[in-house]
Amino acid sequence: MPTARKQLVSLQDTPFYHCVSRCVRRSFLCGVDTYTGISYEHRRDWVEKRLLALSDAFSIDICAFAVMTNHTHLVLHVDAPKANAWSTLDVLHRWHRVFAGTDLTRSYCDDDQRDNLTQVELNQVKRKAELYRTRLADLSWFMRSLNEYIAREANKEDECTGRFWEGRFKSQALLDEQALLACMAYVDLNPVRSGIATTPEQSDYTSIQMRIRAALQGKQPQQLKPFDANELGPHTLPCHLNDYLELVEFTGRAIRNDKRAAIPASSDTLLQRLDIDLDSWLELTEGFEYQFCHLAGRLQSLQHCRQTDGMHRIRGSGNAKRLLGT
Structure with a gap:
């Protein structure tokens, strides 16, 4: 039986969530339909503009996003206070x-x-x-406001009616820093992994491209939750921006070339601080979405979360222990 959304989203456990929305059957969110030859690339702009507009209105920050051919990836922070x-x-x-x-x-x-x-x-x-x-501080209302708008616009353009998305969005609770940063890297590298782009800065309609362009001017994009070198707080992400950008670059290069030795020792600083094995990090950032179910984090984080909600079974505990440790 599917888990109720109110059990999947608990701000007492974490304010960070990975949300995925996929189109039904052959529906194209973006890209070029090889069957009809019709290009839907302009829809990427719809999604990005709507996403940034909603974040400006809602009390929900965008940590990472990627607009793919038939689905979207978002890492969001719910700021209830x-x-x-x-x-x-x-x-x-x-x-x-x-x-x-x-x-x-x-x-x-x-x-x-x-x-x-x-x-x-x-x-x-x-x-x-x-x-x-x-x-305005509700994850479901945020995703509803995004997906319903895109569905209406797409159906209007396609001159059809009916369901555009598979169903309600999939959400994963990111319980600790390790899960948060691994999931963000997974989302930011989605276009590279799928072959849409060759480098992070060429990944159009993604958070990583926005961060790189702003970093070149010595800034951070106002529309995204900023990074900071201090401990994770309500207003910043838990590492320095340069560390994260280097980590994404080196991780993406290793995945594309399948040469793990290509990652230099300089990127180990952040991994060592998070106490994540290099091989485990690569496995996480190649398929984060499929390593965990609704909760993602270290085994200790999963156990603590399950104790607070009274549940006994911990799905994903094997991967949590293997990839992130206890």
Whole structure:
């Protein structure tokens, strides 16, 4: 029996999640359909623009993303404390960037009309705002807002109706730094691994390309969750940006050439700090999505998560111990 989404997403265990959405049958999200010869490459731009717009409205940060031919990979960070700190007006303005809202919520956002609202109407607005606040920090609402929009646009362009995605998105909870960075590298290297691009900087519509272009100017992209050398905190990712970019580059080169000796010792610094064996790292970043089920991390992280939710069976414990250690 499928696991309920509320059991898969627990912010008490982790705010980081790997989300995958796949198209049905022969539907093309992007790329060129070899059967009809029709190009859908322009749809990559749809996905990226919608994704970045949603992140700007929601209290959900983008750690990594890759728009592939018939699926998308996202690594997201749910920032619930950020949403809780918003004022009622902040919540409504953010909600209206994506959704229409109601006549009352729109009136409340208008300085000229707000003073004309009765107390009963103001109470209704506040109740709506609290509902919107919850949704703006909800992973399912974020993915729904992305996938429904893309499905409608694709069906309109194809002049058809019906399901565009296989079903609800697949999610994996990333329980620790090891799982988070391995999954991000897996996502960032997806275009290279599939042959769409030869290098990370040539991987269009990916987070790694955005990070590299910004790094060349000594910056980090504002639309993505930034890196920091300090410990993992609510506002940054758990290593230095240069370390991560080098690790992705060397990992991608090793996967493409199948020469593990090609990875120099300089990249061992981050791996050693995470206590991950080099062979295990390569295996993780070649197929992270398939090494774990709904929870990903070290065995200790999986055990702790299962203790908190009262579950006894730990799926993926063998791979967790083999690839990430105890």
